[in-house]
Amino acid sequence: MAAQTAVSTTNPVDLGSAAALSCRECGHRVPLGPVFACEECFGPLEIAYDFSQYETEELRKRIEAGPANIWRYAPLLPVPADVATKPNLNPGWTHLVKADNLARELGVTGGLYVKDDSGNPTHSFKDRVVAQALEAARAFGFTTLSCSSTGNLAGAVGAAAARAGLRSCVFIPHDLEQGKVVMAAVYGGELVGIEGNYDDVNRFCSELIGDPAGDGWGFVNVNLRPYYAEGSKTLAYEICEQLGWRLPDQLVVPIASGSQLTKIDKGLQELIKLGLVEDRPYKIFGAQAEGCSPVSVAYKAGHDVVRPQKPNTIAKSLAIGNPADGPYVLDIARRTGGAVEDVTDEQIVDAIKLLARTEGIFAETAGGVTVGVTRKLIENGLLDPALTTVVLNTGDGLKTLDAVAGTGLTATIRPNLDSFREAGLAS
Amino acid sequence: MAAQTAVSTTNPVDLGSAAALSCRECGHRVPLGPVFACEECFGPLEIAYDFSQYETEELRKRIEAGPANIWRYAPLLPVPADVATKPNLNPGWTHLVKADNLARELGVTGGLYVKDDSGNPTHSFKDRVVAQALEAARAFGFTTLSCSSTGNLAGAVGAAAARAGLRSCVFIPHDLEQGKVVMAAVYGGELVGIEGNYDDVNRFCSELIGDPAGDGWGFVNVNLRPYYAEGSKTLAYEICEQLGWRLPDQLVVPIASGSQLTKIDKGLQELIKLGLVEDRPYKIFGAQAEGCSPVSVAYKAGHDVVRPQKPNTIAKSLAIGNPADGPYVLDIARRTGGAVEDVTDEQIVDAIKLLARTEGIFAETAGGVTVGVTRKLIENGLLDPALTTVVLNTGDGLKTLDAVAGTGLTATIRPNLDSFREAGLAS
Numbered sequence: 024m025a026a027q028t029a030v031s032t033t034n035p036v037d038l039g040s041a042a043a044l045s046c047r048e049c050g051h052r053v054p055l056g057p058v059f060a061c062e063e064c065f066g067p068l069e070i071a072y073d074f075s076q077y078e079t080e081e082l083r084k085r086i087e088a089g090p091a092n093i094w095r096y097a098p099l100l101p102v103p104a105d106v107a108t109k110p111n112l113n114p115g116w117t118h119l120v121k122a123d124n125l126a127r128e129l130g131v132t133g134g135l136y137v138k139d140d141s142g143n144p145t146h147s148f149k150d151r152v153v154a155q156a157l158e159a160a161r162a163f164g165f166t167t168l169s170c171s172s173t174g175n176l177a178g179a180v181g182a183a184a185a186r187a188g189l190r191s192c193v194f195i196p197h198d199l200e201q202g203k204v205v206m207a208a209v210y211g212g213e214l215v216g217i218e219g220n221y222d223d224v225n226r227f228c229s230e231l232i233g234d235p236a237g238d239g240w241g242f243v244n245v246n247l248r249p250y251y252a253e254g255s256k257t258l259a260y261e262i263c264e265q266l267g268w269r270l271p272d273q274l275v276v277p278i279a280s281g282s283q284l285t286k287i288d289k290g291l292q293e294l295i296k297l298g299l300v301e302d303r304p305y306k307i308f309g310a311q312a313e314g315c316s317p318v319s320v321a322y323k324a325g326h327d328v329v330r331p332q333k334p335n336t337i338a339k340s341l342a343i344g345n346p347a348d349g350p351y352v353l354d355i356a357r358r359t360g361g362a363v364e365d366v367t368d369e370q371i372v373d374a375i376k377l378l379a380r381t382e383g384i385f386a387e388t389a390g391g392v393t394v395g396v397t398r399k400l401i402e403n404g405l406l407d408p409a410l411t412t413v414v415l416n417t418g419d420g421l422k423t424l425d426a427v428a429g430t431g432l433t434a435t436i437r438p439n440l441d442s443f444r445e446a447g448l449a450s
Numbered sequence: 451m452a453a454q455t456a457v458s459t460t461n462p463v464d465l466g467s468a469a470a471l472s473c474r475e476c477g478h479r480v481p482l483g484p485v486f487a488c489e490e491c492f493g494p495l496e497i498a499y500d501f502s503q504y505e506t507e508e509l510r511k512r513i514e515a516g517p518a519n520i521w522r523y524a525p526l527l528p529v530p531a532d533v534a535t536k537p538n539l540n541p542g543w544t545h546l547v548k549a550d551n552l553a554r555e556l557g558v559t560g561g562l563y564v565k566d567d568s569g570n571p572t573h574s575f576k577d578r579v580v581a582q583a584l585e586a587a588r589a590f591g592f593t594t595l596s597c598s599s600t601g602n603l604a605g606a607v608g609a610a611a612a613r614a615g616l617r618s619c620v621f622i623p624h625d626l627e628q629g630k631v632v633m634a635a636v637y638g639g640e641l642v643g644i645e646g647n648y649d650d651v652n653r654f655c656s657e658l659i660g661d662p663a664g665d666g667w668g669f670v671n672v673n674l675r676p677y678y679a680e681g682s683k684t685l686a687y688e689i690c691e692q693l694g695w696r697l698p699d700q701l702v703v704p705i706a707s708g709s710q711l712t713k714i715d716k717g718l719q720e721l722i723k724l725g726l727v728e729d730r731p732y733k734i735f736g737a738q739a740e741g742c743s744p745v746s747v748a749y750k751a752g753h754d755v756v757r758p759q760k761p762n763t764i765a766k767s768l769a770i771g772n773p774a775d776g777p778y779v780l781d782i783a784r785r786t787g788g789a790v791e792d793v794t795d796e797q798i799v800d801a802i803k804l805l806a807r808t809e810g811i812f813a814e815t816a817g818g819v820t821v822g823v824t825r826k827l828i829e830n831g832l833l834d835p836a837l838t839t840v841v842l843n844t845g846d847g848l849k850t851l852d853a854v855a856g857t858g859l860t861a862t863i864r865p866n867l868d869s870f871r872e873a874g875l876a877s
Binding site: 110112121144183188210211216217235236385420428430434448450 | 629866
């Protein structure tokens with residue numbers, strides 16, 4: 024059995040239509056609880072639902088009448104039915120931007136959309152996943168919300184815990200950039216620097232989960248991971264609903280651990296099974312930075328296993344060298360007819376600027392990765408520009424300003440018209 | 451007649467129910483055009499509407515069926531009816547957060563809400579006003595969108611122009627902080643540094659509007675100001691609709707030029723006249739930083755005129771020493787039974803941290819001003835804690851990280867349990 028805190032799991036918990044935890048490898052089922060690995064085969068556990076009570080058109084109406092946030096999909100998430108009334112950050116229902124200017128630049132004729140998750144409360148998709156983990160933490164009686172992080176997740180956990188009235192304790196490498204530390208610290212929770220690198224932080228957190236010192240602690244991305252990960256399904260739900268309950272033909276999704284991509288696939292499959300969208304093919308493409316491209320390398324080599332890499336890229340929010348869901352990503356890309364591709368740091372920066380210049384969206388480096396990969400996939404013929412394509416931007420450029428630090432003034436003039444004309448700025 | 455470009459205003463323009471420009475001082479009316487000052491008395495022009503065609507319940511249904519952005523209120527704004535189909539940033543419909551934790555800390559029992567405009571596309575309320583100016587620019591045939599700015603506005607204009615396919619040219623003091631320059635430059639428009647301070651930048655822009663070199667240029671906050679300013683009405687509309695079509699008893703609004711506060715009052719009055727909310731009293735409170743408090747000083751001294759100040763505060767987005775709408779703000783605060791108050795920079799920082807710690811909202815300094823002023827108004831008995839109160843946060847903490855730069859790690863430990871226990875972090 025996976026490391027687990029002393030909190031009881033024998034009491035029934037109300038997490039909506041979530042029925043059990045099921046092993047992704049062997050299918051073994053266990054009751055809902057703060058566990059993440061199968062006791063039989065050590066495979067990853069994920070949520071199994073009972074959706075049998077839903078009638079398609081009734082469910083569709085219920086969703087459409089719901090709030091303008093992820094809780095419109097509460098019936099399909101591991102949360103209690105009254106979740107929208109509890110204090111949380113209410114993320115989601117972010118803009119799906121019809122990106123006609125970008126489409127022209129890239130030569131996409133079939134309709135290009137950017138799902139812009141920088142509109143979330145702490146400006147990254149992490150608010151979606153943390154919101155699920157928070158409900159699980161409440162259900163299991165945890166009093167401290169925790170995680171290891173190097174950026175987006177720290178702020179999302181700190182903010183969510185603050186609003187929910189839980190204690191938070193976030194672990195980061197002690198030498199993080201000051202800006203990231205401030206962003207994580209401002210919510211007033213414990214922010215603990217670990218003398219070591221991110222791997223040391225992670226190892227320490229795993230140790231803490233198995234120790235009485237960590238009793239009552241919910242680590243959103245460890246012992247609450249099965250719940251946490253489900254938050255990414257809401258990206259799939261929103262994209263389809265915003266397209267008028269229609270599957271896109273192609274999606275370009277960033278890969279860090281790979282969890283987001285696999286859960287987007289899971290979300291799309293659920294919508295098909297529930298009859299909310301037509302059952303027709305879609306392709307999922309994975310996007311990585313060349314400086315951390317273990318899944319892309321495996322994909323291109325035709326491998327089923329992913330060889331870990333030591334990350335070296337400006338796309339730090341994607342810099343997971345040993346991605347847990349890598350093999351599942353490979354499977355999904357191949358099964359759906361997609362691909363996995365990577366771009367250089369220079370191409371990432373170019374793509375950030377391209378998206379900002381064409382659509383007024385200032386993406387973090389992860390958004391530069393997906394837009395850059397989309398361009399590359401079109402160039403090498405793997406992505407069909409005549410099909411409807413959705414590209415994810417999962418974070419905000421304000422958090423990775425260093426990536427575009429070279430951007431600046433186009434001219435400096437004296438405050439008079441002569442100087443203005445000399446600079447060639449007149450219409 | 452105010453400075454005006456060579457663009458014709460004799461052709462009829464379609465700006466929805468906007469019927470004319472009307473002088474706020476003498477009532478003189480002129481056709482819709484890119485003008486901002488009365489030709490008779492030099493008073494400020496504002497939009498006059500013809501709302502006579504609207505039946506209350508039909509209008510309410512139309513709004514409720516509209517998109518989850520400001521264009522749900524298109525019938526009440528100076529924009530064409532099909533505005534939602536044009537490429538723009540679709541700002542608005544930001545969260546109205548029920549702030550129960552903050553209410554407990556401040557002793558508010560009548561219901562406390564934070565209208566959190568950091569959720570807008572470029573993370574400030576400026577997206578609302580720029581979106582109106584953009585439609586006016588299109589209507590008048592302008593091809594360049596421009597402004598003078600020291601921060602939020604530059605990004606909002608750059609992003610909006612990029613998406614709309616217009617040229618943008620933004621003027622800023624040449625020695626702005628690098629971070630702000632990057633944020634404004636990333637959208638790819640012209641970003642021109644002026645050798646001088648913000649007053650020099652403004653003076654130069656006024657000169658440019660009267661010169662052929664500025665032909666075809668729409669300055670969102672100068673010659674398009676009457677349209678631009680109307681965007682702030684949408685804050686009033688959203689607050690009331692989100693409260694269930696109910697006026698709040700009290701609102702706390704930041705003051706820079708004072709335009710936002712006056713337009714929120716205008717929006718509330720319109721909702722009353724249209725029958726969308728009950729006609730009952732509300733109080734509007736203005737919030738300033740002590741280091742730039744010309745309106746607060748005038749209010750406390752009982753003056754009708756505002757004596758300019760030289761700003762010196764961390765709340766730079768509010769640092770307008772000679773606020774154009776100051777006298778109107780004084781009038782509204784007195785007429786509604788509100789007040790104008792100011793807080794020190796230290797109180798601003800405390801309030802930013804208080805809001806983050808209690809509600810998970812990371813506000814820019816302007817949000818620290820409104821929350822800090824709310825606390826002070828309760829302490830001095832001017833704001834009634836037993837009444838429903840809405841506090842505005844108009845921007846994002848990520849843009850003013852320096853204000854909370856002192857925030858940091860609560861502990862640094864070695865990656866082992868002994869070190870963890872020694873730090874007193876165990877549950």
